[in-house]
Amino acid sequence: MQSSHVFIVLLVLAIAAFVVGRVRVLQLRNAGQSVHSLPFYHGMYFAICTSLLPILVLGLWMVASHYTINSWVTSALPQDILAQSQGDRSLSISMIDSLAEKSNMLSASEIATLRAGGDAATTILTQHNIGLSQNPEAFVIDAALHKTALVQSAAWIISALCLMLAMLGFYYAWRKQSEDLRTRNIVEELFRYVLMAASSIAILTTAGIVLSVLSESIAFFKSVPIASFLFGTVWDPRFSAAGAEASAGQFGLLPLLWGTFFITIVALAVAIPVGLTAAIYMSEYASSKMRGFTKPALEVLAGIPTIVYGFFALTTFGPFLQSAGAKAGLDISPNSVLSAGFVMGVMIIPFVSSLSDDILSAVPNSLREGSYGLGATQSETIKKVVLPAALPGIVGACLLAVSRAVGETMIVVLAAGIAANLTANPFKPVTTITVKIVSQLTGDLEFNSPQTLVAFALGLTLFVFTLGLNVLALHIVRKYREQYE
Amino acid sequence: MSDINTISPHLKKRRRAEWLFRAYGLAAIIFCFLAVAVLFTSIISKGYTAFRQTHITLPVNFDASIIDPDGTKNVDTLMAADYQQLVKKALLDKLQIKPEDKPTRKRAMDLLSHSADTELRDLIIANPAIIGKTQDVSLTASDNVDAVLKGTIDRTVPEADRQISDQQLAWIDQFSKDGKITKDFNTKLFTAGASSQPETAGLWVAILGSFYMMLTVILIAVPLGIAAAIYLEEFAPKNRITDFIEVNVNNLAAVPSIVFGLLGLAIFINGFGLPRSASLVGGLVLSLMTLPTIIIATRAALGSIPPSIKEAALGVGASKMQMIFHHALPLAVPGILTGTIIGLVRALGETAPLLMIGMVAFIVDPPKSILEPATALPIQIYMWATSAERGFSERTGAATIVLLLFSFVMNAGAIYLRRKFERRW
Numbered sequence: 010m011q012s013s014h015v016f017i018v019l020l021v022l023a024i025a026a027f028v029v030g031r032v033r034v035l036q037l038r039n040a041g042q043s044v045h046s047l048p049f050y051h052g053m054y055f056a057i058c059t060s061l062l063p064i065l066v067l068g069l070w071m072v073a074s075h076y077t078i079n080s081w082v083t084s085a086l087p088q089d090i091l092a093q094s095q096g097d098r099s100l101s102i103s104m105i106d107s108l109a110e111k112s113n114m115l116s117a118s119e120i121a122t123l124r125a126g127g128d129a130a131t132t133i134l135t136q137h138n139i140g141l142s143q144n145p146e147a148f149v150i151d152a153a154l155h156k157t158a159l160v161q162s163a164a165w166i167i168s169a170l171c172l173m174l175a176m177l178g179f180y181y182a183w184r185k186q187s188e189d190l191r192t193r194n195i196v197e198e199l200f201r202y203v204l205m206a207a208s209s210i211a212i213l214t215t216a217g218i219v220l221s222v223l224s225e226s227i228a229f230f231k232s233v234p235i236a237s238f239l240f241g242t243v244w245d246p247r248f249s250a251a252g253a254e255a256s257a258g259q260f261g262l263l264p265l266l267w268g269t270f271f272i273t274i275v276a277l278a279v280a281i282p283v284g285l286t287a288a289i290y291m292s293e294y295a296s297s298k299m300r301g302f303t304k305p306a307l308e309v310l311a312g313i314p315t316i317v318y319g320f321f322a323l324t325t326f327g328p329f330l331q332s333a334g335a336k337a338g339l340d341i342s343p344n345s346v347l348s349a350g351f352v353m354g355v356m357i358i359p360f361v362s363s364l365s366d367d368i369l370s371a372v373p374n375s376l377r378e379g380s381y382g383l384g385a386t387q388s389e390t391i392k393k394v395v396l397p398a399a400l401p402g403i404v405g406a407c408l409l410a411v412s413r414a415v416g417e418t419m420i421v422v423l424a425a426g427i428a429a430n431l432t433a434n435p436f437k438p439v440t441t442i443t444v445k446i447v448s449q450l451t452g453d454l455e456f457n458s459p460q461t462l463v464a465f466a467l468g469l470t471l472f473v474f475t476l477g478l479n480v481l482a483l484h485i486v487r488k489y490r491e492q493y494e
Numbered sequence: 495m496s497d498i499n500t501i502s503p504h505l506k507k508r509r510r511a512e513w514l515f516r517a518y519g520l521a522a523i524i525f526c527f528l529a530v531a532v533l534f535t536s537i538i539s540k541g542y543t544a545f546r547q548t549h550i551t552l553p554v555n556f557d558a559s560i561i562d563p564d565g566t567k568n569v570d571t572l573m574a575a576d577y578q579q580l581v582k583k584a585l586l587d588k589l590q591i592k593p594e595d596k597p598t599r600k601r602a603m604d605l606l607s608h609s610a611d612t613e614l615r616d617l618i619i620a621n622p623a624i625i626g627k628t629q630d631v632s633l634t635a636s637d638n639v640d641a642v643l644k645g646t647i648d649r650t651v652p653e654a655d656r657q658i659s660d661q662q663l664a665w666i667d668q669f670s671k672d673g674k675i676t677k678d679f680n681t682k683l684f685t686a687g688a689s690s691q692p693e694t695a696g697l698w699v700a701i702l703g704s705f706y707m708m709l710t711v712i713l714i715a716v717p718l719g720i721a722a723a724i725y726l727e728e729f730a731p732k733n734r735i736t737d738f739i740e741v742n743v744n745n746l747a748a749v750p751s752i753v754f755g756l757l758g759l760a761i762f763i764n765g766f767g768l769p770r771s772a773s774l775v776g777g778l779v780l781s782l783m784t785l786p787t788i789i790i791a792t793r794a795a796l797g798s799i800p801p802s803i804k805e806a807a808l809g810v811g812a813s814k815m816q817m818i819f820h821h822a823l824p825l826a827v828p829g830i831l832t833g834t835i836i837g838l839v840r841a842l843g844e845t846a847p848l849l850m851i852g853m854v855a856f857i858v859d860p861p862k863s864i865l866e867p868a869t870a871l872p873i874q875i876y877m878w879a880t881s882a883e884r885g886f887s888e889r890t891g892a893a894t895i896v897l898l899l900f901s902f903v904m905n906a907g908a909i910y911l912r913r914k915f916e917r918r919w
Contacts, residue, residue: 075767197815201729207721208730211742211789214782218753221760283522290519303523305909306530312836312905314843316872317537317894320879324887325536355529362526386508388515409748416750418846419872423879443752447849450759468756472749479748480741 012071015168019067022175023060030055030182037188046193054192057199058182063171070167078163082156087148099457101149104141108153109160111139123150222472225465232459233260238466244429244440246449246460260463262470264429268346268439272425273414275350275435276357280414281407283354284361291362292369293391311359315419322352322424334436341436342426349425350435353417361410368402368489369395402489408482412475418443442467537898541891543644547680547693548635550606550669554584554614558626567622575618577611581633589665601662607634609694632676637692637885639666643675646884657884683892687858688869688877692885695878697893699857703773703868704842704900710777710864711784711841716834718781719788720823726789727796728818747786754783755850763851770852771867779847784837791833795826828915835908839901845872871897 031052038044044051082105083091090101114137115123123130123145130144145153186192230238241261287307291300327343334341341347372395380390396403426438427448449464558565561575582603585591591598610633618625638658641647643666653660669675686696726743730736758779762768768775799822807817848854853873861868869877871893878890 072766076765079767193813197813200815201725204721204725204729207718208723208725208739208789210718210722210782210785211739211746214746214757214785215742217761218749218757221757221765222753225760283525286519286522287526290516290523294516294519303526306527308905309530310526312839312901313533314845314872314897314901316843316845316875316879317533317898320875320890320894321533321536323879324540324890355533358526358529386512388512389508391515412748412750416752418750418752418849419876422846422849423876443750443846446752446756447846450850451854465756465760468753472753475748475750475753476745479745483741483744483748 011164012067012167015067015171016064019060019063019171019175022179023056026055026059026179026182027052029179030186033186034188042188044188045191050192050196051186051190053196054186054190055179055182057196058178058185059175060178061199062178063174066174067167067171070163074160074163078156078159081159082152085155086152090148104145104149105152105156107139107141108145108149109156111137112153112157120150120154218472222465222469225462226469228457229459229462229466233463238262238463242431244445246463260459260466261429262442262467264431265440265442265445265467266470267431268425268429269415269441269443271346271433271435271439272350272353272421272441273411275346276353276414277407277410279351279354280357280361280410284358284410285365285403287358288362288365288369289391289396292366293387293395307359307362310355311363313356315356315417316423318352318356319420319423322348322420326352327424339436342438344424344426344438346425346435346437346439349421352424353414353420356417356420357410357413360413361406364406364409364486365399365403368399368406368486371402371489372398399489401485405482405485405489408478408485412478412482415478416443416471416475418447422447442471446471537891537894539891541888541893541895543646544683544888544892545680546677547682548640548643549632549676549678550635550639551630551632551674551676552581552584552588553628554580554631555628556580556614556618556625557583561618561625562622567625569619572618572622573615575615577614577618580614581606581610584631589668598661601659602665604636605639605662605665607636607693608691609634609689632678634682634693635675637883638662640693641884642666643670643677644888646888683889687860688856689858692883692889695886695889697871697874697896699860700869700871700874700893701896702860703776703853703873704870706773706861706864706868707777707780707870708838708842710774711781711838714778715781715784715788715837719785719834720792720830722785723789723792723796724818724823727793728814728822743786743789746782747790750846751783751844752846752850754779755847757782758847758851769865769867771855771857771869772865773861773868773870774864775851776848776853776868776870777864779851780841780844783844783847784841787837787840788830788834791836792826792830795829795833796822798829799825825917828911828917832908832912835904835911839904839908842901842904843872843897845870845876848873849876871900 031048034044034046034048034051038048079102083102086101090098093101112120115133119133122133124147126144134141134144238260239262241259242263243259243261244264245259287303291303295303323344327345327348330345330348331341331343376394376398377390380394381387385393421441421444425444426440427444428438429440429445430437432439446464446467449461449467557580560579561577562568562571564571582599585602585606586593586599589602591602593599613633614631617631635643638647639662642649642658642663647656647658649656649663658666666675682694682696684696684701685698686694687699689695722743726736726739730739758775762775762778763770768778803821803825804817807821808814812820848870853869854877855867855869857867857869875890875893875897878886878893
């Protein structure tokens with residue numbers, strides 16, 4: 010039985026148990042007993058007793074089964090295979106996996122043909138649409154059959170276990186139920202734990218990000234020293250394919266870091282002045298009518314997917330800058346820092362303006378009125394009173410904007426360069442960390458090679474950097490808010 | 495003591511400064527409107543042509559000896575027949591080309607899409623009765639013919655630099671003079687999957703993939719997010735763990751989306767062994783990404799409900815759980831919905847994490863379940879934007895229009911809900 014089928018069966022059982030529990034307590038009530046909890050809670054109590062444990066077991070198995078079964082299969086492989094290098098072994102394992110996936114459809118005679126090898130075996134492979142590049146060796150077939158058997162028996166054991174647990178749970182609820190049983194308290198207490206578990210997903214996600222990025226990065230730093238990654242000035246992952254010590258310096262982070270910052274600086278040079286002045290105008294000058302149609306326009310800008318900005322930069326803005334530059338006698342590359350940065354800046358404007366708008370409106374009116382009372386004009390009030398008061402919050406908003414710009418991917422993937430240049434010329438292309446993560450992971454490279462793993466090291470850099478910025482910015486914004494509350 | 499005369503020389507300067515400052519603000523806002531306008535005109539002008547596709551009408555003789563020599567009308571025979579030959583014959587007869595003239599024949603065939611034979615096949619399968627008859631059939635024209643008629647290929651360019659020869663141009667002119675060329679609504683754009691030929695490439699797989707992913711996000715992120723928000727807003731004691739959770743939620747909302755993709759690759763694909771490029775994995779990654787948005791929106795909605803309502807419920811004997819689920823949550827629904835839709839729109843347009851989990855794939859057949867490989871709308875835009883053929887450029891624009899349309903419909907829904915149910919306490 011498939012896990013999903015077991016799940017559906019469990020749900021049906023839970024509903025049935027709910028009905029039973031409810032009907033039984035209604036009978037008690039009709040018999041004139043005074044019952045502590047409402048029938049609904051008795052039903053829920055039954056449903057929970059019946060299905061909670063089995064569903065937990067099933068969920069745990071769904072998460073762990075892939076890893077457990079694979080490690081069983083691997084440990085049962087012949088000694089000489091286990092002694093092979095990492096690459097050869099993972100090749101055999103992937104062959105076992107793709108064969109095991111389809112081995113249900115093979116009859117005994119077909120398996121015998123497979124064992125015999127030759128063209129007949131190849132025909133069977135193509136007939137059943139099994140994607141193997143060569144005929145499987147005997148140990149692969151054995152392991153695949155072993156794996157299929159394991160998967161099947163494990164599925165049966167888990168299904169049987171779940172059903173048994175459900176039965177036991179139902180029996181327990183049946184025995185426990187009485188008019189005095191405080192099912193409402195029990196059910197609500199349990200539900201509180203469910204809510205708590207849901208809120209811990211946030212921690213789990215962070216932990217998942219840190220663990221996944223960190224463990225792969227550690228694997229990467231085993232083949233490339235940290236120092237040459239952090240301080241290397243050459244990014245050229247291709248030529249180190251041989252894995253030689255001398256070529257380790259090819260994974261230099263600095264050009265990518267520079268490219269990321271260069272584009273970020275250009276983006277902020279557009280977004281902060283425009284976003285901030287727009288926010289000032291909106292919160293201090295604009296009539297409510299004007300706000301009514303300006304806010305939606307900014308929301309439209311904020312709601313446009315970044316891939317659309319990227320497409321715009323690639324097909325319209327980059328070529329436009331190039332031809333404009335050619336007229337002015339400048340040599341501007343179509344995927345220059347300027348074009349990627351400018352478009353990214355436009356993307357960030359609504360982000361800056363909506364955050365600053367909130368912060369400006371949080372400045373108490375008494376400050377403004379005090380300033381007007383002393384005879385200051387509106388702009389003087391804004392420049393000399395409101396902005397200084399809002400400064401910490403605005404700094405926080407700008408830091409969040411930096412973190413957005415640093416982590417932005419699609420605009421730069423489409424509109425920035427591929428080559429990692431250390432240049433200060435805004436008309437030349439540079440590349441960024443995110444571009445390289447994408448290009449290292451979308452190729453057909455083997456997963457355990459440094460070329461792929463470097464993406465995780467880059468991801469770690471990105472995560473640490475944005476984490477620092479976010480925590481700092483959120484701290485500042487929060488502190489600032491408390492100041493006026 | 496200063497009087498009006500010492501102030502007035504300054505006054506002009508100060509008024510000027512005031513006026514300038516306002517002008518800056520107005521300029522910034524005009525810049526934003528301009529950006530919106532330029533972005534939309536550029537994308538619409540690039541993409542709108544792809545919604546129409548050129549077809550060439552040809553009299554095709556459905557020769558029984560080619561399609562179904564034995565007259566069985568068996569579906570397998572009909573599927574396997576050589577429709578290419580029918581197309582070729584119809585075209586060569588129409589243009590009066592001798593079959594021996596190979597180069598001319600090839601140039602003529604280049605007028606039609608490579609899918610012309612499958613179009614005939616589908617016609618026959620749907621209606622086997624037309625075998626043996628001659629009928630006018632409207633066949634999809636090739637990418638280049640389409641481009642000539644839409645004016646993307648410049649006729650004045652010398653023949654050597656043009657992707658279409660003078661002879662082909664003459665044929666096209668002849669066809670259009672005879673009224674054999676029609677521009678129809680491009681249904682393939684919405685019904686077909688990936689294709690290496692622009693004229694047969696469509697968005698269906700991507701739309702379906704995006705739909706499955708949105709479904710996953712709704713099923714996973716919405717309940718989890720609301721549950722988490724209820725706990726944090728109503729139950730959580732003020733302690734370090736709660737603080738830590740809050741910091742995590744706020745920080746996750748600002749983590750670059752590509753990092754979520756790395757998480758999906760390392761944990762869902764390499765760890766749990768879920769299939770690559772499946773919409774389930776994409777949906778899970780997007781769920782984790784959307785979760786903070788939903789939590790923050792739900793908390794804000796719950797927090798804005800006046801305490802009097804909550805206390806009244808508790809006062810008449812409701813438990814805390816009953817108070818939340820019977821009173822607070824229903825009142826918070828509009829706020830939650832708005833936040834959820836905004837989160838969903840972001841998830842719909844998100845590309846970077848999906849690149850990480852292998853959704854950049856050439857998928858022709860629509861996925862039947864969330865475990866089968868699929869693409870997504872933004873991924874399709876990315877793939878078309880990076881392909882070299884000219885025909886894909888207008889299709890990229892069209893896909894962008896479709897994506898924007900979807901997100902606008904959703905956004906408009908959010909704004910409508912907010913307006914309709916907005917309540918000031």
